Amino acid sequence: MPANTIKLHVAHSYRAPPATIYDAWLNPEIARRFLFATDDGHVVRADIDPRVGGRFIIVDRRPTGDAFHHGVFLELKRPRRIVFCFSVEEHDHNCDRVEIDIEPLGSGSRLTLTHEMCAEWAEYEEKTRQGWTHIIEGLDRELELSASSKRSNPEAGQSAGAMA
Template identity: 25%
Template sequence: MKITVETTIAAPLETIWQSWTTPQDIVQWNTASPDWHTTRADVDLRVGGTFSSRMEAKDGSHGFDFAGTYTRIEPYQLIECQFGDRSLLVEFLPGAEGVIVRETFDAETVYPVEQQRAGWQAILDNFARHVASE
């Protein structure tokens, strides 16, 4: 099953792309709630290159790594990647009200679909706020 989340950001496409692909930016926006944070991020933005980030609860009680491999990159248009046996497509779609950033990913089997959608949407909303603050 595929899940899609999206947001519209009134900012230049170049700024949005840079914020999405730069580790220094990723650690600032990559969280679903204020009690979590991303402690590190690595990006090798090329087909066959890898990405990884470490998300942790601020109280140190939990944490996990999110990592994968880029399978398709069209600069300023889309990024496709694999993480485990799942895939993610991120599209950057210029529109009249700004750039739509749309993520479509394979659902996992551990957590309910709505919980997954809400978590990914919360991270995407943080991304939009981060870009707007630049």
């Protein structure tokens, strides 16, 4: 990253433990329901290779066209930290850096996301902050729905083999 950067921060508290939060970011079936998903779009592709050097691509089909989100994992320390290089265009050479830190908080956890972006994109800082806030709140909604489903249907958390 160039020396002239902007760092924005968003944070959110969850009832779920750090490992659950961490795993959700790296599981394509869960991530497709909150990561870069917009209210008027539909995630049509969620490929995640959860290893250092592994890549991800999330494609959200929106009324204005497909939005591509690409990244490369730089650091993975389960269950506390995920760092990735991020861009919204496949060939964007000014790849931003995103750090996700997850700390225990009582029986739940607190996620702090830091996005370091080139200062030339300063006019998008607030929109970017709103986007990340939507994402981390979407994760909370997804986890609450999943927990509620498991409470009302205890077998939902078991594998098919365990139920047979």
